[in-house]
Amino acid sequence: MAAKERIYIRLSRPVAGLASYSSLWQGPDHLLLATSTGYREQYQRFQFGDIQSFLITPSSRRTVWTVVLSVLSGLIALGTLVRWARGGSPIVSLVLLAVFLVPLVINLLRGPTCNVTLMTRIRTVKLPIRRRRKAEDVLGRLTPLIEAAQADLVEPTPAAVPSVVPPNV
Amino acid sequence: MTSAPALKCPQCRRSYSSVDWHDDRSGRCHFCLTDFEAIRFPALSRTKPAARPQAVVLAEDSTCFFHHQNQAEKVCDGCGRFLCAVCAVPSSGGTYCPACLSKQNERSAVAIPSRILYDSAALSLAFLPLLLWFFTLFTAPIALGLVIYGWNKPGSLVNGPRRWRLALAGLASLAQIGGWIFILLKLWLR
Numbered sequence A: 001m002a003a004k005e006r007i008y009i010r011l012s013r014p015v016a017g018l019a020s021y022s023s024l025w026q027g028p029d030h031l032l033l034a035t036s037t038g039y040r041e042q043y044q045r046f047q048f049g050d051i052q053s054f055l056i057t058p059s060s061r062r063t064v065w066t067v068v069l070s071v072l073s074g075l076i077a078l079g080t081l082v083r084w085a086r087g088g089s090p091i092v093s094l095v096l097l098a099v100f101l102v103p104l105v106i107n108l109l110r111g112p113t114c115n116v117t118l119m120t121r122i123r124t125v126k127l128p129i130r131r132r133r134k135a136e137d138v139l140g141r142l143t144p145l146i147e148a149a150q151a152d153l154v155e156p157t158p159a160a161v162p163s164v165v166p167p168n169v
Numbered sequence B: 001m002t003s004a005p006a007l008k009c010p011q012c013r014r015s016y017s018s019v020d021w022h023d024d025r026s027g028r029c030h031f032c033l034t035d036f037e038a039i040r041f042p043a044l045s046r047t048k049p050a051a052r053p054q055a056v057v058l059a060e061d062s063t064c065f066f067h068h069q070n071q072a073e074k075v076c077d078g079c080g081r082f083l084c085a086v087c088a089v090p091s092s093g094g095t096y097c098p099a100c101l102s103k104q105n106e107r108s109a110v111a112i113p114s115r116i117l118y119d120s121a122a123l124s125l126a127f128l129p130l131l132l133w134f135f136t137l138f139t140a141p142i143a144l145g146l147v148i149y150g151w152n153k154p155g156s157l158v159n160g161p162r163r164w165r166l167a168l169a170g171l172a173s174l175a176q177i178g179g180w181i182f183i184l185l186k187l188w189l190r
Helices: A061-085 A091-109 A132-149 B098-107 B118-150 B163-189
Strands: A009-016 A021-026 A030-036 A040-047 A051-058 A114-120 A124-127 B026-028 B035-040 B089-091 B094-096 B114-116
Touching (some): A009 A132, A021 A132, A061 A091, A114 A132
Antiparallel strands (some): A009 A021, A021 A030
């Protein structure tokens, strides 16, 4: 029964929020946003037929992390050099340097960061997608599905307005 | 230039105006100067066709089970009742009446609003209190209870039930309970 229930395909890995983490999943006819606190998982569904648009805006997350990790790596590298010049063993410092240098390289390799917002007629939700490359991949996958689901939509007809009778003069 | 008054800038929440657009896909909000790229779909300007039921004209016309004044146009794939255009709800590739749709949603994974993750709760209760080991006297039995209670529960909708986590939490809590029994027996027999 459990295996039968798994109808979702993962679109994004969990992204941490303030006290929870969210991930995005593709369902048969909808998009599922799963938000977990660790003990409880809540689900928001967006039918493909209701999605009006995705907005992608650039974010400075990558730059901020690059600056923070570069400064820390630079300071540790300096400390390592000083220690090495004084004849001390630089092994501990090198391990510490790797702790900051590896995330820095990963951050640079993963490409620019962005925010992706999903809009429907009644709500606007920020999606747990943080990288531009991932956004293009996910939206490229979803666009044909959404367009197919919206193929039978029609131009709205104006609601019948009661005719205004001019007052008798 | 394209106008799309329905789109709002996610940064400043103001509607984009026609001057914000560079082409039909990208632009810059002139209030907060945030660049944006928009992927727009027909739902932005179009709607689903409104369901308009046909009134019964002849006495021989089949009528909707729920609205006797409306002509039947579809048959419910769940219960086989005749339905008018208002009552026929397309769902999961079929057509259902509201009653069958409600029953279907109770059973279906695509309508579950939330799930409790017994595996995560049990795992946290089994391992996190080890940092303050004295608390395991209370948390280990609770973790074991969660393992037993949650064993047959469905688990995460997207990740499925992760029984290995429950098993790990069960083993850890049993070990802790065993440890406490050993300590308490040793103190008692001293």
